[in-house]
Amino acid sequence: MKMKIDIDLILAILAKEVAGYKVPVVDLIAAQSNDPFQVLVATILSARTKDETTAGAAARLFKKAPDLQSLAGLSEEEIARLIYPVGFYRNKAGYLARLPEAVAAMGGVIPDEVETLTKLPGVGRKTANLVVSVAFHKPAICVDTHVHRIMNIWGYVQTKTPLETEMALRGKLPDKHWLTVNSILVAFGQGTCRPVSPHCDRCVIQQYCPQIGVTPRRVPGERRTAAMERPLKLLCWNVNGIRAVEKKGFTELVKDLDPDILAIQETKLQEDQLSDGLKNIEGYQSFWHCAVRKGYSGVAVYSRIPPVNVVYGINDPAFDNEGRVLTLEFADFFLINCYFPNAAEGLKRLDYKLAFNRSLLEYARGLAAEKSVVLCGDYNVAHQEIDLKNPKSNEKNAGFTPEERSWMDAFLAAGFVDTFRMFNNESGHYTWWSYRFNARSKDIGWRIDYFCVDEKSRHRVQGAAILKDVMGSDHCPVQLDFL
Numbered sequence: 001m002k003m004k005i006d007i008d009l010i011l012a013i014l015a016k017e018v019a020g021y022k023v024p025v026v027d028l029i030a031a032q033s034n035d036p037f038q039v040l041v042a043t044i045l046s047a048r049t050k051d052e053t054t055a056g057a058a059a060r061l062f063k064k065a066p067d068l069q070s071l072a073g074l075s076e077e078e079i080a081r082l083i084y085p086v087g088f089y090r091n092k093a094g095y096l097a098r099l100p101e102a103v104a105a106m107g108g109v110i111p112d113e114v115e116t117l118t119k120l121p122g123v124g125r126k127t128a129n130l131v132v133s134v135a136f137h138k139p140a141i142c143v144d145t146h147v148h149r150i151m152n153i154w155g156y157v158q159t160k161t162p163l164e165t166e167m168a169l170r171g172k173l174p175d176k177h178w179l180t181v182n183s184i185l186v187a188f189g190q191g192t193c194r195p196v197s198p199h200c201d202r203c204v205i206q207q208y209c210p211q212i213g214v215t216p217r218r219v220p221g222e223r224r225t226a227a228m229e230r231p232l233k234l235l236c237w238n239v240n241g242i243r244a245v246e247k248k249g250f251t252e253l254v255k256d257l258d259p260d261i262l263a264i265q266e267t268k269l270q271e272d273q274l275s276d277g278l279k280n281i282e283g284y285q286s287f288w289h290c291a292v293r294k295g296y297s298g299v300a301v302y303s304r305i306p307p308v309n310v311v312y313g314i315n316d317p318a319f320d321n322e323g324r325v326l327t328l329e330f331a332d333f334f335l336i337n338c339y340f341p342n343a344a345e346g347l348k349r350l351d352y353k354l355a356f357n358r359s360l361l362e363y364a365r366g367l368a369a370e371k372s373v374v375l376c377g378d379y380n381v382a383h384q385e386i387d388l389k390n391p392k393s394n395e396k397n398a399g400f401t402p403e404e405r406s407w408m409d410a411f412l413a414a415g416f417v418d419t420f421r422m423f424n425n426e427s428g429h430y431t432w433w434s435y436r437f438n439a440r441s442k443d444i445g446w447r448i449d450y451f452c453v454d455e456k457s458r459h460r461v462q463g464a465a466i467l468k469d470v471m472g473s474d475h476c477p478v479q480l481d482f483l
């Protein structure tokens with residue numbers, strides 16, 4: 001059924017609805033300071049950063065540097081210290097350190113035109129539009145990722161990028177909404193129509209929304225029945241040390257991401273070191289398979305659905321003491337959570353890894369003969385050249401050797417499907433970035449985390465995604481929607 005959106009009506013409903021939500025941080029700073037400099041700086045800080053973090057960083061910075069003159073007196077290092085931990089704080093410190101000189105070259109005042117603002121360091125179109133509308137109250141449409149996403153969910157625009165959305169909105173959105181649409185949809189996107197599992201169940205405009213491309217949040221307690229069949233949301237994430245991620249808000253993140261099943265790798269702890277909070281996340285049962293060696297490897301699964309059986313390892317002592325494989329059996333599928341060995345520097349463990357891979361493949365094939373298999377984890381291999389940024393310079397490195405890639409070929413030829421590639425054959429989609437050389441901010445990454453399913457279960461795959469904006473580890477989670 002195709003619905004036509006009445007934009008005046010739904011923006012009016014949402015304006016009332018979000019009046020009770022938290023005000024986006026940039027609007028808050030605009031209301032408090034009425035100062036284009038502070039609005040511009042807060043907007044730069046807010047990119048890819050939670051509002052609470054932006055608010056804290058802006059408060060610390062403005063205490064020392066409330067205006068351009070005082071900002072010019074701070075070194076880049078000092079700025080970096082003050083704004084930490086906003087996303088990409090080093091880059092942003094560099095932009096802010098250069099800002100006073102750049103504004104001076106433009107006459108000494110913050111410009112009020114989008115095109116001129118975008119010539120300042122660190123100011124893209126979105127930032128410029130936001131500053132023009134929020135700080136100067138001039139007509140501009142800021143297209144935040146929430147605006148872009150939600151306008152497409154409504155079918156009000158059909159666009160691929162925020163810039164295309166901005167241009168489409170300039171052509172059709174009535175002027176009276178230009179200044180307010182961003183604040184309304186950012187608040188609504190953070191509170192209800194969230195990027196992952198939106199709260200359609202409690203949405204005030206549900207009756208008007210065509211929900212294009214949306215997988216609504218599962219309501220707690222709701223059971224899957226044939227009548228309302230909905231895919232399970234499976235997530236897989238190499239957390240690279242669960243205790244470190246716990247300190248960064250892991251349990252809150254799980255609630256936010258709202259998976260039915262979450263498989264994690266590299267837990268790096270013993271079961272007796274688990275906190276209550278980690279072991280018992282509300283609504284989930286958790287299962288842990290730890291390595292004998294302390295602080296090494298280890299996998300775990302959180303599941304909302306009680307499994308009918310749990311298997312620790314693959315019944316091979318050569319591998320099982322490293323805590324690499326955990327299998328949950330459900331009524332109609334097996335979930336194998338696997339942390340594949342790393343071939344390591346100098347390829348010291350390549351033989352071990354290939355032996356493990358062969359055993360694991362035999363194990364998975366055995367299970368697939370019984371029922372569907374979902375095999376997820378950190379495979380520690382980029383399969384094709386499109387799966388990493390710099391294939392040529394990594395040809396002999398762990399994770400991209402011909403031997404590891406051949407095993408992946410053999411694995412797929414043996415009847416398994418790389419679900420992400422069912423939907424996307426482009427390069428530039430990564431799940432791991434080195435902690436060195438600012439690799440994540442430069443997007444120099446590798447796709448080494450996968451959800452694969454046995455060929456016979458291909459029809460059960462409803463969607464696959466990489467959640468690259470989820471921070472906390474050097475890997476990001478990957479998702480499978482599985483019916």
Ligand code: SF4
Nearest residue numbers: 193198200203206209
């Ligand atoms: S119904 Fe769902 S998808 Fe539509 S606007 Fe509301 S929360 Fe977003």
